[in-house]
Amino acid sequence: MILVIAEQREGKLNRASWETIAAAQTMGGDIVVLVAGASTAGPAADLAAAQVKEIVTVEHAALEPYTPDAFVAGLQNAITQLSPQYILLPHTYQTRDFAPKLAARMDRSLITDVTLVKIGSSEPVFVRPMFQGKLTADVVPVGQAPHFITFQIGAFRVDAVAKGSAAAPVRALSVPVDASAIREKPEAPFQQAKQAVDLSQAERIVSVGRGIKEQANIQVAERLAEAIGAEIAASRPICDAGWLPMERQVGSSGQTVAPKLYLALGISGAIQHLVGMKGAGTIVAINKDADAPIFEVADYGIVGDLFEVVPAIIEAVKAS
């Protein structure tokens, strides 16, 4: 049996939980999804839509707000009760915090940041990046089950989750957590004011540079962003001129972004800008100057007037 540990905060599921269920479904066999917290009815009901054997809830007041001590204590107990073969988790900050401790406590192997599961005739093989993504390694857990596996965010698709014909049963598991043994005292969560716009989470970004010429022309880029469901961003001069707020600046003195798609409109590609978007999956550059450095990093380059190219793209997107 595969146990997926979903992640929720204040009743809201982390999207990556679905990706982990998708990963579990590729491995085959019975899947049980566990969700832990102070109040889990909402997330459990959501999760029941997936084609899984059952949803297990672990409710305890000490599990919220999150602390590694409470989670390790609670989950260790639940895992012992359920005795799964594999335990799958999304590779979130929270997982990174408690999973190593949990695996070490139970003396079991832990494979992190997995991007692919190879299913053959024997045991599944887990593929994970090494050396900053320069190499990938095939890893097989050794030792006694259960084995802990965490999955890189975005490695599996949310829309790949198979839905069940009927809602999966939800079962509450009674797990004791000794609140007095919790050593961490979490402060109230906060978000830095600077990150009012968090471009780092955006999947698609339309970014404008000096080639946009006038503030009024920014709406051209905004229409494109709207058409493809992207966030709008800019290079330094645009934000310096006040055409877009500073928090939308990408680059070494702005935000660092890693969207799946980065559309650079009229951006020359100064190195300080490039270092802020080097993590983008696909880079499309539109620039009049064929010598612009942006073309050195772009996957697709269009040498041309963005005021002609962008409306054409918008039309094409709408037509499809």
Next chain:
Amino acid sequence: MIETLAFWTLFLAFVGAFTAQVARRVQIIRAAPDTFSLDNLPFRVKRFLIDVVMQRRTIAERPAAGLMHAFVFWGFVAFGGYTSIEFLRGLGIVDLTGTGWFAGYRIVLVPFAAAVLVGIVFLLIRRAFIRPVGLGSRVSLESLVIGLFIATLMVTFLLTFQLDEGTAPGHANWWVHMLVILAFLALIPASKHFHLVLSPITVFLKSPELGNLPNLDFEKEQVGLEAVKDLGSKMALDAFTCVECGRCQVNCPAWGAGKALNPKAIILQTQEALLGGDRETRLGAIYSNEVLWQCTTCGACENQCPVGIEHLPILIGARRGLVSNGEAPGYLGAMYNNLERRSNIWGLGYDQRTKFVQSAGLETFDPAKHDVLVWLGCAGAFDADFQKSLRSLFQILRGRGVRFGVLAKEKCNGDPAKRTGNEYMFQELATANIEDLRAAGPRKILTSCPHCVKTIGRDYRKFGYDVDIVHTSVYVEEVTRGVPLTSGAATSTASVPGDAAATAPTQRPREIVTFHDPCYLGRYGGTVDEPRALLSRFGGDIREPERNRDNPYCCGAGGGLLFADKEEEPGSRISDVRFKQLRATGANTVVTACPFCSIMLKGAQASAQAETQFVDLMTFVSSRLHTGDL
């Protein structure tokens, strides 16, 4: 007899006051954890003659005030013998005033006295009424008193030619003269006039190398400056020597852009902290951390200081202490990560350098095959924009028949780590690079990055690696000498290596340009003539900006500030200030010779929505050379 006794009493009281104050400062200097360095003595002697005796640094930046100061200084020196003789007489030890040569000496002193009077009156007016900004916002009462003292000394000296010593007025005149000297003596150690005594020593002890930062010894658990007790002996001497002239302040690009950093305040705060006596006080409480991170390490403060103060060891030393305690700003943390993981400041993958090396057709350096090794640097290896400049350089070198190669791999030279106080990371990068360079064995290294010139050329020497590294402007100036200056059809001359016909300047109209001296080239390297020679040789008419040559205004990139977050800082951007200065020359083309200056100034240009053209020096040169089909 009673008069001699009275003089003795006063003498002992005032000299005692002087000695006690001096002793306290000497004690503080001696309590420092290090000793003075006296390397390169010939240079120190030469600099002493020029900067102390000839007062070069005092005069150079402020010719009028500097010359007046020189008058006062030379007068003081000339009066040394006179004052001693009068004291010997007053103390009843020996009376030499009756000798013939003394009479002659007095006559010789008259023009000196006149010069001092002119000088001090000028300086008094300047301080009290003109009030230059560098001298501070309030008029220093003590300076006025000292100025009036000096004037009084000269007047009372000149009066001795009018008044007979035997008369009461003559006698009183002598007493006034001597009492003023004694009061002066007691006043100076606690004032900026202590520079009278200390500055010749401080100038002599100043490092021959600008921004000299000895390596930290991790074996001895050195972590940089954390508290007052860590300040070095030269730093303490500097603090007591400061004459508060404000040259460091008015030349500081951070101060000029309205930031909180004022190098003069740093020195005076150091002085206050040392005299305060609490040696455990953290430096962050003295200078404020925010201010310490605003320094671009351009070196203007240290280089312009007329009394031999070294600001950079204090500023960067304090940064070292902060970095060791994990108190570096966030943007530096990200850069350190890049250096640690990818060995370059951008955090880009190494394949990009390989791609460039292949596309530019560069060979791996082999001393048997190549004359020079070209060091690409972080910008050359990864910045597509700067790579254009390097392609121009390669074109020039090939055109001149220079055989060159590059290292198979290259790490950042460590400059951003060194200048931001991350000494551990600097030493890791430096030792790794030195190992690779030693293995490659070049006799000469060329680089287009002035920071690489300074770091590899100077800082690597402290690891025992001594190599001839020059900026490309110097080398290209040399190899394009003698290229006929007429049209491209000019015949080749035998004295020129390579195919001169293929690299003769084309006939293009002369172009008005301005040149931005990079701090690490002009100020640190003293390379100011070669870029200009190249520009005018290849058709540039140079319009000089304010702040140029060996005292340029920084672009704002140095000291890790390339990565700084504007929002966190007060004032305007240093790069914006510099860009305005360059624009004010009226030239539409700005020529740069450093990848980081280019990045900063292009950024400023983009933000100003200006149409100014930027061109790197190598591109400027190569675009005016016939380079055939290379």
